[in-house]
Amino acid sequence: MDSPKYNVALLCGGSSGEREISKASGKSAAAALRKAGCQVTVLDPAERSTLTTLLNNTFDVAFLCLHGKGGEDGTIQGFLEYAQLPYTGPGVLASALAMDKSRAKAQYIHHQLPTPHAKTLFRNHPYDSDALACEFGFPCVVKATTEGSALGVYIVQSQDEMDEKIAACFTMDDHILIERFIKGTELTVAVLGNDTPFALPVIEIIPKHAFYDFESKYAPAGSQHICPARLSEQDTKTVQDLAVRAHRALGCKGMSRTDILRDEHGSFWLLETNTIPGMTETSLLPDAARVYGLDFPSLCIKLIEFALDAKTDKKPANPNR
Numbered sequence: 001m002d003s004p005k006y007n008v009a010l011l012c013g014g015s016s017g018e019r020e021i022s023k024a025s026g027k028s029a030a031a032a033l034r035k036a037g038c039q040v041t042v043l044d045p046a047e048r049s050t051l052t053t054l055l056n057n058t059f060d061v062a063f064l065c066l067h068g069k070g071g072e073d074g075t076i077q078g079f080l081e082y083a084q085l086p087y088t089g090p091g092v093l094a095s096a097l098a099m100d101k102s103r104a105k106a107q108y109i110h111h112q113l114p115t116p117h118a119k120t121l122f123r124n125h126p127y128d129s130d131a132l133a134c135e136f137g138f139p140c141v142v143k144a145t146t147e148g149s150a151l152g153v154y155i156v157q158s159q160d161e162m163d164e165k166i167a168a169c170f171t172m173d174d175h176i177l178i179e180r181f182i183k184g185t186e187l188t189v190a191v192l193g194n195d196t197p198f199a200l201p202v203i204e205i206i207p208k209h210a211f212y213d214f215e216s217k218y219a220p221a222g223s224q225h226i227c228p229a230r231l232s233e234q235d236t237k238t239v240q241d242l243a244v245r246a247h248r249a250l251g252c253k254g255m256s257r258t259d260i261l262r263d264e265h266g267s268f269w270l271l272e273t274n275t276i277p278g279m280t281e282t283s284l285l286p287d288a289a290r291v292y293g294l295d296f297p298s299l300c301i302k303l304i305e306f307a308l309d310a311k312t313d314k315k316p317a318n319p320n321r
Helices: 019-035 049-056 075-083 092-099 101-110 129-136 159-169 214-218 233-249 284-292 296-314
Strands: 007-011 039-043 061-064 118-122 140-144 153-156 175-180 184-192 203-207 223-226 255-263 268-274
Touching (some): 007 019, 007 049, 019 039, 039 049, 049 075, 075 092, 092 268, 101 175, 101 233, 129 175, 159 175, 184 233, 184 296, 203 284, 233 255
Antiparallel strands (some): 118 175, 140 153, 184 203, 184 255, 255 268
């Protein structure tokens, strides 16, 4: 019998609000990796013994299926750096930047990427509700900055509702975003690669609700995905280029997936970049990879290869050479 291709520690679960989604990603990715010939140990960082296991075993790589706080924000990435264990997806800084929508938006702006006008509010700092209503109008968007899967994202229609949702978001985060609402077509573009990243086919999302909220993402028939998206060749190239530029602007490695809106006038606006997208067989990244020509097991192996390449690039030069 052939030996396993890689000895993989697959991390899923965790303690964020996306725990169940993470476990679903982990279950699907573990099956795909085993199909590809890997030895897979599934571990849950919510259990303290997992950290000891990661330190005491000779895994080749950690495959991350952790979504949300504690998994997608640089926290586990920092631990794995100390453990000297390669891991899939972007590193500590890129993960932390992308997870914080306010700071990701600052990077977009610095790199001249189009993103909706927004303002950051801080907990226990007063804000002028009348001024916000005047600046953004209604509807506008209120967002918790460090939640994923559209948790803590609200489209509000009035000043009273805005104040209510601001209070709700401050129960999740110590700083939040008020953002201009843009009506348009929801698109998402996955990017793969380290030094020479490339975009996968664009996916058009038709949500059941007003926007791609939690239920639209995960409920049966919650949304329709069209891949490739119904865009002209030029618009496809434009939106893929924007996603690659976002990947680079945040310093991502391995993979990312950027959500983009095409407004009624044909302009594109970057909303956020995900560094550990969903990894079930029907999730957006695997869907796009399949259209590109990578089946799910091949995609998982490709992510491991990017992780090992990135780790090799970070090895210090041997002073004795």
